[in-house]
Amino acid sequence: MNFNRNENRTGEWNGLKFIGLPFTYAAAYVIQFVFQQDFQEGTTYFTFLPNTSFLTFGELQSTGSVQVVQWTDEAPAWEVYSKMVHPPCGPSxxxxxxxxxxxxxxxxxxxxxxxxxxxxxxxxxxxxxxxxxxxxxxxxxxxxxxxxxxxxxxxxxxxxxxxxxxxxxxxxxxxxxxxxxxxxxxxxxxxxxxxxxxxxxxxxxxxxxxxxxxxxxxxxxxxxxxxxxxxxxxxxxx
Missing domain, CATH: 3.50.4.10 (Hepatocyte Growth Factor)
Known part of the structure; x- marks a missing residue:
């Protein structure tokens, strides 16, 4: 892992989802996000509600990339649903x-x-x-x-x-x-x-x-x- 750069970036939170996540992430998780902020207490909590319609989990790999793995009944097996990696492109x-x-x-x-x-x-x-x-x-x-x-x-x-x-x-x-x-x-x-x-x-x-x-x-x-x-x-x- 390269500690001199961010390996993944979700983008800003717009109250419903992180705008830096691709469509596949948003479709799976947008209705599950819960963001609570108490300015008086100075606390912020970010959680998500489990979606029982499918089995899924997020995995942080040793390279710093993050992938979402989902259970597929047809296989049956765990399959990579989507993956976030640091893009190879430079500025502009x-x-x-x-x-x-x-x-x-x-x-x-x-x-x-x-x-x-x-x-x-x-x-x-x-x-x-x-x-x-x-x-x-x-x-x-x-x-x-x-x-x-x-x-x-x-x-x-x-x-x-x-x-x-x-x-x-x-x-x-x-x-x-x-x-x-x-x-x-x-x-x-x-x-x-x-x-x-x-x-x-x-x-x-x-x-x-x-x-x-x-x-x-x-x-x-x-x-x-x-x-x-x-x-x-x-x-x-x-």
Missing amino acids: AICGKNKSLICSCLTGFVPQSRDEWSKGNWTGGCVRRIELLSQQKGNISSSGVGLQDGFLKFSGLKLPDLAAIFRLDSASECERLCLNNCSCTAYAYVARIRCMACSGDLLDMQDYSYSGEDLFLRLAYSELGNYYINLVYNNFTM
């Missing part, structure tokens, strides 16, 4: 499922090392093709006004790690907060959690097509092309 890359390549760069990003990427070593992650306006010097249009950064929407993702949470009342407020913060690189607005703003590298993202959240990635104006900033764009490029 998405770990996907059922794809020819495990990792892919976000739109507007390219591999940090194309040589290592071609060898299947994705730990270096991806870097921006074009810097953000706040990172550039003298980026002024002919009219004297800088071309403002915008956002591109990705759907069905496990959101990046280390996001700061702000209790804002709308997605538009969250967008303004991110745009006005030079260090903000992406944001998400999740029900019951509200505004989640990311700074710096975007880490530990995964493709959860059927159960993930929407992420709005900050990109330079020229990277957005003629697309509206609220366009759903699910094609990941390398």
Whole structure:
């Protein structure tokens, strides 16, 4: 086990489930979670109610990965129902499922090392093709006004790690907060959690097509092309 990093991350709790768990986990456990918090006593309890319709248990392996094992009457045997492992992708890359390549760069990003990427070593992650306006010097249009950064929407993702949470009342407020913060690189607005703003590298993202959240990635104006900033764009490029 590597004690210098988190091997697994469930994501934030939204009052019903952990948003960083894939669909298979949520479907099996969402109705069983019980979260109780007593601010006066300063205590928090997280438990789950047993579902007697099937037999299952969670197993923490020596490698740090976690898997859910379920009894199958047809076999009959214990079978791995789902497994959580630390994704091999570095910053600004998405770990996907059922794809020819495990990792892919976000739109507007390219591999940090194309040589290592071609060898299947994705730990270096991806870097921006074009810097953000706040990172550039003298980026002024002919009219004297800088071309403002915008956002591109990705759907069905496990959101990046280390996001700061702000209790804002709308997605538009969250967008303004991110745009006005030079260090903000992406944001998400999740029900019951509200505004989640990311700074710096975007880490530990995964493709959860059927159960993930929407992420709005900050990109330079020229990277957005003629697309509206609220366009759903699910094609990941390398």
